[in-house]
Amino acid sequence: MNHAKSKHDDRHAMIRQRAAVLLGCTALAASPMTLRAQDQGDSAGTTVLEPVTVETSGIGASDADSIVAFGNSGGGKLATDFLDTAASVSVITAKEIQQRDARTVEQVLDYTAGVTTDFYGSDDRFDYYKIRGFDAYTYRDGLPLGAPFGGVREEPYAFERVEVLKGADSTIFGVSDPGGTVNFVSKTPRDERFGEAYITGGSYNHAEVGFDFGDNITEDDTLSYRLTGKFQNSDAEYDYSNDDESFIMGGLTWRIDDATTMTLIYDYLDSDGTPGSGGHPIGSDFDRSFFLGEPDYNYNDVTRNTVTWMFDHDFGSGLTFSSRARYSNSETGFGYAYVYEPVDNGDTIADRYYFGNAQSYDDFVIDAHFQYDTSFANIESRTLAGLQYETYSGTNDSYWAAAPGIDWTNPVYSGGPDYSGPYASTKSDQNTTSVYLQQELTFSEKLIASVGLRNDWLDLKQLDQLTDTTTSGDYSEFTGRAGLTYRITDEVSTYASYAQSVAPPTLGIDPERGEQYEVGVKYAPLAFPALFSASVYDLTKTNITVTNPATNMQESIGEARVRGIDLEAKAELMNNISLTAAYSYMMSEIVENGSGGNVGNELSFVPNNVASLWVDYELEGEGRRGDMTFGLGARYQSSYYFGEDNLIKSDPNITFDAAFSYDVAEHTTLQVNATNLFNEKYVAYGGYGADWYNQGRAVYVTLRQSW
Structure with missing residues (x-):
């Protein structure tokens, strides 16, 4: 993509004039966007591009003012206009997160095509979501966080936007599951x-305060700060x-000169929650508030410290250098009693187990x-080459x-467990070194x-602290796109x-x-801010290992395939209406199974049809009455199986949200939000020991006061 003033730059300028929204979404967060003008030298030879600085606030400003994004940050690498991207990408901006008052990552992703959420219902330990039928990996500013299952529940208020890249993409982000990736872009x-x-x-005695503000520290704008809490x-x-929850994040940006920017961010997350309701006997219909766990053994605690460093330098003549680094340490723990009553014994006593x-x-x-942008003849070139290194050390004890x-007719609680010790205790060390290359060529701007x-080189070592045995392995994995x-x-x-x-x-x-x-088509009209996309894909995963929720043991199902369609629209229309619409069709199939069973069955937690629609209407103020905005959303998913054996499935359901x-x-704004407005109730996961209801x-x- 040529960074000279191109046709898509004209399109952005026209939208700014017509809709008065800030775009410039292809800028990297934490640094001004730099556009390059083509030298008027010999057109027959290679042309280097000279830097021309354009004032813009980058992703931060546009994402706070619009639900429509026209580009992605590239995970801190190749930032690209969506119309130029050969992939299906969705962006949930800060404005959309605020309008819907999305309080968890699951809620942030609820209205995104290809994404399914909340399939474990009232199990509150982790974020649960899949993309195109498979697990997704998460990243922050392009750096890996890992799988959401077993990880830390992220705080959406920390992010300027959430980017969802659908399908296999290890070439861009590194080792990950094939469903897709979720990249959080920090404020x-x-x-x-x-x-x-x-x-x-x-609801639920909820009380909360928050703030997000910043300013320049120096008069020449070289040093700025931001504080979020x-x-x-x-x-x-x-x-x-x-x-x-307590969350605090502070950042400093130093614009060393016109070509160099450095940002340092520190954030602290401390959450004190509970793991979930403990489940309810199969086939029952209790109130969601009914608790069959143990009050004295019911905790889910997280403490995490994170330091992030960002550096960008423009050498001129089309050559730039960027680096991102992050250090984090975390301590997490949960313990609870859960119902496990797979057989109807004819009594009212629910069997239970402790788990910690x-x-x-x-x-x-x-x-x-490094990134090098140049052009020759009618070809525009962007080349990116990089290196990534990660070192991880952690312990994991399970009880x-x-x-x-x-007795669910007259519950009497008995207290917590007296464990003799962990049934599993491991210490893991992992070093990963990666090299990558991306090349993009644009011919005649068409x-x-x-x-x-x-290529990723992984050096893994795990110590079983119960048996004092060590297992290690070295892997070299190559991926392409x-x-x-x-x-x-x-x-x-x-x-x-x-x-x-x-x-x-x-x-x-x-x-x-x-x-x-994958094949697809995208449409971004000039008349108003909007992006419409449609894609068809065929996604296959091999060497699959899954954890059977009934036995908690790993099982191989060999190979699975999902074929589907994603349709998505985000638009801010002329008559004060904005909307987000999504539809996905997914047909999953277990192609091979190492144990021989379940071949031809569908994958668990993969509904065939998922659809959502959110509409906002703004009624402009008149006289002493201020502006009012009315929002209504609906989310539908067809039934899905709870296990690969395809014996038990959920009911199809539709839930409504409002704002x-x-x-x-x-x-100064007063805002009211309601999720699951009509309190629709269904079993999100169940049939293998207990039922877990969806969120009520x-x-x-x-x-909110802004300035």
Whole structure:
């Protein structure tokens, strides 16, 4: 993509004029966007591009003002206009997150095509979501966080946007599952004064305060700061629960000169919650608040410290250097009693078990890459080459024991467990070194060819602290990606791509690999801010290892395939209406199974049809009445199986969400949000020992002051 003033730059300028929204989404967060003008030298030879600095606030400003994004950050690598990207990408901006009052990552992703969420219902330990039928990996500013299952529940208020890249993409981000990746883009300082503060109250004794503000420290705008915080005291929807959180994040950006920017961010997350309701007997219909766990053994605690460093330098003549690094340490632990009553014994006593876990880790990861932009004849070229290194060390202890049964007609609690010790205790060390290359060629501003190559070397070691035995392994994994995009007009493009993925291996088991074929079309009209996309894909995963929820043991199902369609629209229309619409069709199939069973069955937690629609209507103020915005959303998913045996499935369901905001005064807004407005109730996961209901109705009221 030529960084000279191109047709898509004109399109962005026209949208700014017509809709008064800030775009510039292809800028890297934490640094000003630099556009390059073509030298008027010898057109027959190679032309280097001279830097021309353009004032813009980058991703931060546009994402706060619009639900429509026209580009992605590339995970801190090749930032690209969506019309030029040979992949299906969705962006949930800060404005959309605020409008829907999305309080968890699952809620952030609820209205995204190809994504399914909340399939474990009232199990609150982790974020649960899949992309295109397979697990997704998470990243922050392009650096790996890992799988959401077993990880830390991220705080959405920390992020400027959430980017969802669908399908296999290890070439871009590194080892990951083939379903796709979720990249969180951190809030960073801006070169202007801005801010907000809010208070929230609502369901389950919820009380919350938050703030996000920043300014320039020096008069010449070379040094800026940003401070973001959220403090929450709350219960969950079931008895004997709590959902407390303290989050604080501070950042400094130093614009060393016109070509060099450095940002340092520190954030601290401390959550004090509970793991879940403990489940309910199969086939029962209790209130969601009914608790069959143990009040004295019911905790889910997280403490994490993170330091992130970002550095960008423009050498001129089309050559730039960027680096991202992050250090984090975390201590997490949960313990609870859960119902396990797979057989109807004809009594009212629910069998139960205790389960506990304690983890700690230290992780450091750094990525550095050079990018060279140039042009020759009618070809524009972008080349990116980089190196990534990660070192991880952590411990993991798991505990399990039988718990006394409980009479669900008259529950009497018996206290916590007396473990003799962990049933599993491991210490893991992992070093990963990666090299990657991405090349993009644009021919006559119409045809865009892209290719990516990456190799990851993994050095794994695990100590079983119960047996004092060590297992180790070295892996070298190569992945590739290729795509073609054709710009039919300034508003329409079509693409085809092939991509590979490889998941982090488990010692003693071959790494899980994936590959995807995809074709699609995208439309970004000039008349108003909007992006419409449609894609068809064929995604295959091999060497699959899954954990059977009935036995908690790993099983191999060999090879599985998902073929589907994703349709998505985000638009801000002229008549004060904005909308987000998504539809996905997914047909999954177990192609091979190492144990011989379940071949031909569908994968668990993969509904065939998922659809959502969110519409906002703004009624402009008149006289003393301020602006009012009315929002209504609906989410539908067809039934899905709870296990690969395809014996038990959920019911199809539809839930509604709503929002209302009123401008009480200038820069002061009162906002009301409701999730699951009509309190629709269904079993999100069940049939193998207990039923776990979906999340019930929750209503929150927020008063926000901005400046």
